[in-house]
Amino acid sequence: MSMIELKGIKKDYGKGDSIVHALRGITLSIEEGEAVAIMGTSGCGKSTLLNILGFIDGLSEGEYILDGKDVSKFTKSEMAKYRNRVFGFVVQDFALVSRLRVDENVMLPLEYTKLTKKEKYKMAENILEKVGLSEKKNTYPSNLSGGQKQRVAIARALVNNASILLCDEPTGALDSETTKEVMELFMKISKENKKTLIIVTHDIEVAKYCDRIIRIEDGMIA
Amino acid sequence: MKNIRFCMAALREDVLGFIFKIVQMTISFIIIGFIISGINENYTLSRQINNIMGNQEIYVLKDNNANSYYDEIMSDKSYIPKFQELTEAALAIQDRILVMNNVNTVGIDYKQLDVLEVSDSFFEKYEIKGDFDELAIRNDFTLHRYEGDMDSIVKPAILGSGLKGKYQKGDEITDDAGNQYVIYGFVDDKQYYAAPIQGKEMNPLDDVIITPVYIDVNDVDSMYFFLYGCQFLVDDISELDEFMSINNKERILETYLVSYTKQLEYIGNEYLNSFVLEGILGICLFVFAFAGMICTMFQRIADNAYEYAVNILCGAKLTDIYARIIMEFVMIIMTGVIVTICIFRISLASLGIVSLACLCFLIMCLFAKYKIDFESLVENLRSKG
Numbered sequence A: 001m002s003m004i005e006l007k008g009i010k011k012d013y014g015k016g017d018s019i020v021h022a023l024r025g026i027t028l029s030i031e032e033g034e035a036v037a038i039m040g041t042s043g044c045g046k047s048t049l050l051n052i053l054g055f056i057d058g059l060s061e062g063e064y065i066l067d068g069k070d071v072s073k074f075t076k077s078e079m080a081k082y083r084n085r086v087f088g089f090v091v092q093d094f095a096l097v098s099r100l101r102v103d104e105n106v107m108l109p110l111e112y113t114k115l116t117k118k119e120k121y122k123m124a125e126n127i128l129e130k131v132g133l134s135e136k137k138n139t140y141p142s143n144l145s146g147g148q149k150q151r152v153a154i155a156r157a158l159v160n161n162a163s164i165l166l167c168d169e170p171t172g173a174l175d176s177e178t179t180k181e182v183m184e185l186f187m188k189i190s191k192e193n194k195k196t197l198i199i200v201t202h203d204i205e206v207a208k209y210c211d212r213i214i215r216i217e218d219g220m221i222a
Numbered sequence B: 001m002k003n004i005r006f007c008m009a010a011l012r013e014d015v016l017g018f019i020f021k022i023v024q025m026t027i028s029f030i031i032i033g034f035i036i037s038g039i040n041e042n043y044t045l046s047r048q049i050n051n052i053m054g055n056q057e058i059y060v061l062k063d064n065n066a067n068s069y070y071d072e073i074m075s076d077k078s079y080i081p082k083f084q085e086l087t088e089a090a091l092a093i094q095d096r097i098l099v100m101n102n103v104n105t106v107g108i109d110y111k112q113l114d115v116l117e118v119s120d121s122f123f124e125k126y127e128i129k130g131d132f133d134e135l136a137i138r139n140d141f142t143l144h145r146y147e148g149d150m151d152s153i154v155k156p157a158i159l160g161s162g163l164k165g166k167y168q169k170g171d172e173i174t175d176d177a178g179n180q181y182v183i184y185g186f187v188d189d190k191q192y193y194a195a196p197i198q199g200k201e202m203n204p205l206d207d208v209i210i211t212p213v214y215i216d217v218n219d220v221d222s223m224y225f226f227l228y229g230c231q232f233l234v235d236d237i238s239e240l241d242e243f244m245s246i247n248n249k250e251r252i253l254e255t256y257l258v259s260y261t262k263q264l265e266y267i268g269n270e271y272l273n274s275f276v277l278e279g280i281l282g283i284c285l286f287v288f289a290f291a292g293m294i295c296t297m298f299q300r301i302a303d304n305a306y307e308y309a310v311n312i313l314c315g316a317k318l319t320d321i322y323a324r325i326i327m328e329f330v331m332i333i334m335t336g337v338i339v340t341i342c343i344f345r346i347s348l349a350s351l352g353i354v355s356l357a358c359l360c361f362l363i364m365c366l367f368a369k370y371k372i373d374f375e376s377l378v379e380n381l382r383s384k385g
């Protein structure tokens, strides 16, 4: 059985005349440990798909089976728990909280667990070491370069041992050199720990790292 | 826990604003609390006094004339028989007469005491409890009509509860003016009587000396004060017709009858009028404080939308976000509530403030819910490029 199974997923935004059919029936399955790139023109519905996968957006029609369970039966707090434990998000503009230090940013998902303060710090430190940012843990995001910020975001996505990484243009704000660096880090960590990786990207160089490329056109798989 | 921590972090950025809001909210709560307790007190007093009256009504004579009139009758000997006639008419219905005079004070052993000249029905009507013999009251606290030398009389006296330790039953005491008293007993703690004609309150019987009324029927002054001290407790005003007709026919006193009910209303209205200004002030302050809180809340939501969205990404529930936003205002409101409860203890004012606080909390929750929904929060995460 696949880790993720989507059957005829549709998503509409708005109502009446201003209705937007962002997704028009997506059917696909993704195996555990697979690395998948999602590509397509701007506005074709990539982010929408990723948000639906990660429980930060609902679907209008269709079926979403995650690890054998029907997602439509999940309660809001179960979904929050999945966002916390199962999914790790990485987005283009990093989604870091400027008010918080690097280590506090990384610890954010741990705040929604029952760990002690000590355990949280230890976990954050470990993961920061893995992404090579140990020295920066006490600085604020505004003092970091783009590549460093993205590595903080990756650390945060990984800190709670997420099994599915959802990345929306993770290298969109980075130059090609840094992109390479970040992607190698990404692949290393995810292959080592058998994580499922779903990356939305415009960049064919990024997609090349993945096992499979899914192309979306106008809300449907091409 | 985590939400409290997040909230504290947000507060640290604007400590002064937070303190200002606490002060504003607390003061408005206190003012509103005072108004509630004032109105309640006013209402409770009316009820207490009405209870005392039962189905009856108390009438008192109200003075219509200037001092010159008083000077005139005092110096005119021809008024003595007229006053005697009127005094007799009052004494004829003496079972209807309640408190007499409470306008004098005397000093006894360097302590100032209010003198309360009463009739026996005073104790019964106000249900005054104390350590004294009821029979002795009935016999000796009747109205005393006398002619002659006041100095030779030893008056029976019941002392206020505050004097219990100082004297014994049966002691004889003399006041500064040379009047002599023999102590019949003491009033218990927390006993009250009402005299709305002088202002609306239940007067405590702590520092008083209660004695019967002595009317010198050869002295216009004495009769004058007796008549003006009378409180007629009647089922119907017609019971006073005869008394009033004697007065009007002989043109003795320039006076009219006022009922307690009228007087209570009058004082009550004055009372409420004085609250109007305070009320406006308190409510304005409250509205400003509350509006300020709502504005701050919206501001916080706008400022931190991205952060909230990131938290949702990391596993926060929407309720966590609500809690984080509302926590700050709960702290502000709770401070106000705690201070008001410290001031007003368990009372209607406290209850009113707690309800008001709950209402605020509810409105804040509704506003928060209306201002934040999952979709628009998460929308912040979409790259703006």
Ligand SMILES: Nc1ncnc2c1ncn2[C@@H]1O[C@H](COP(=O)(O)OP(=O)(O)OP(=O)(O)O)[C@@H](O)[C@H]1O
Pocket: A013, A014, A020, A021, A022, A040, A041, A042, A043, A044, A045, A046, A047, A048, A049, B379
């Ligand atoms: N909240 C929304 N309300 C209305 N329409 C929306 C909303 N979010 C997305 N859309 C529309 O849905 C469609 C798909 O949007 P989506 O963000 O998924 O595209 P995308 O493939 O990620 O594009 P890009 O490459 O530019 O990020 C677009 O036409 C967009 O305008």
Ligand SMILES: [Mg+2]
Pocket: A046, A047, A048, A168
């Ligand atoms: Mg997108």
